Amino acid sequence: MILGIDTSLGSAVAVVEPDGVIRSEASSPDPRGHAEVIGTLLERALVEASVKPSDITHVAAGMGPGPFTGLRVGIAAARTFALGRGVPVIPVVSHDAVALELLLHSALTADWGSAGGYANPDDETFAVVTDARRREFAYTLYRGLDDDGLPVRVAEPALVPRDDLEAALVQASAERRDADRIPAAMLALAAARSLAAGRSIGSVDALYLRAPDVTLPHAPKRVNLAASAERSGGRAPAPRQRGDA
């Protein structure tokens, strides 16, 4: 039984059988508040799947890309849940779950055309696009499923300024597929298929795609020049970091 956890957009947890049968899904669309809901979602997913924690054999962790503060909550949770049960963590690129869902859906309906203009989705390149904040998108290019039933990543996850996305997609001849949620059941299914195929498919480290944001402190400020401002209530500035991504 595979437990899927992803907090790269909202918070999502699912329990999936090794053969892909979805036992439960519990999620919150809130793009913040991951730490608040993760425990309750885990409990709910287990209860709704009628499984005990000891029934979990693998934990699939969504490694991003995604806003860092939230992303870390799910990765930390996946690692300690697995540690608690003595089972392995399977890292999965979060966009893979979206791609898998799109491709399975198209295979089922055999007609992606009405939804996205595809004659044959296996031949089409598409981009899973998610909000990366800071006026950027995170996107990953996919084309079809491979023999193991896993989405084929044509290019690894990357960041792009929002205004530049369309040009990037034109250049890659990729259709745009926006996602505002990561389906945890698809994340767990991707993990199940990678297990069956004996492959690893995700980075073991969080996919931040951005260096930590910090302004290096400058040389000590000349306070005498600023003394009048100080007296009138101003404060000498400390080195500042911008808010969380």
Place this chain on the structure above:
Amino acid sequence: MNRAEPLVLGIETSCDETGIGIVRGRTLLSNTIASSMDEHARYGGVVPEVAARAHLEALQPSIEAALTESGVALTDLDAVAVTSGPGLAGALMVGIGAAKALAVSLEKPLYAVNHLVGHIAADILDTDAPPLEYPTVALLVSGGHTSLLLVRDLTTDVELLGETMDDAAGEAFDKVARLLGLPYPGGPEIDRAAASGDQKAIPFPRGLSRASDMAAHRYDFSFSGLKTAVARWVELREAAGEPVPVGDVAASFREAVVDVLVTKALAACRDHGVPRLLLGGGVIANRRLRDVALERAEAEGVTVRIPPLSLCTDNGAMIAALTSELIMSGRAPSTLEFGADSTLPVTEIQVAESR
């Protein structure tokens, strides 16, 4: 759950130390700490995003190391404990996500507790000290906080008497070290420089210590003005083309910080008729602070308690120790519905207690 002598694993990620502690009742079994301090050195202060990334990477190996050291299996635990606040929100969230999933995975109760009260609880693990007596005044000084507390009971009644209005004392050490051209972290560097200096050389100001401050800020601290005064003094010296006596500046600065900390702590003891003072937080590692506190407290008939330094800096053992006390006093676990509270008031000793 064993309420007589609970076995608790505590997770602390409020600043730059990933702390995992394991405690059985009042006995310390492991105090495992992974610090990201070195990664912050080039920035001259803790960078929240750098700290949060480091927590994520350090958590699992630290838990494993603590289990190995204590010879405890996760399944033996009676409860999992975690810091809910105060602290850096993004850093706290890593510990909270980890603690919640661990508790659900193990089907064990979870306790979410207050970091500052944890600092007081660290004292309980000191095997050489007699039992903690109440009430006691507690002075907690670190790079993240500077607080003066009145503790009537560790698990039920902690009152905030005062705190810093701007920089924490440890932050002031870091900033003054930087303007003297000394590396991060500033505390030990200032100490080293001060060894060759005269602490009476320069009369730096004592923040919030004037008679006019006493009504509103009797127990509050301010170190921003002191830092500016040091900067101004150094600049004037440089402008005059004279060498800066780094030793004298360091010693005089340190004396101003220590003086105001000890003066206010002892005033709190006097005003509340409490002849006991507990020191905690990483800045307690500063020998001058300890020496002055001990000397002046003795003159006033106040007994000073200082936990071992490994328990004064941020750590998970204090979080486990506080939780152990909560369990022994019959408290119910927290629900799973709490988050990081970067400004959690000290009166909230436990967060989200279930009914």
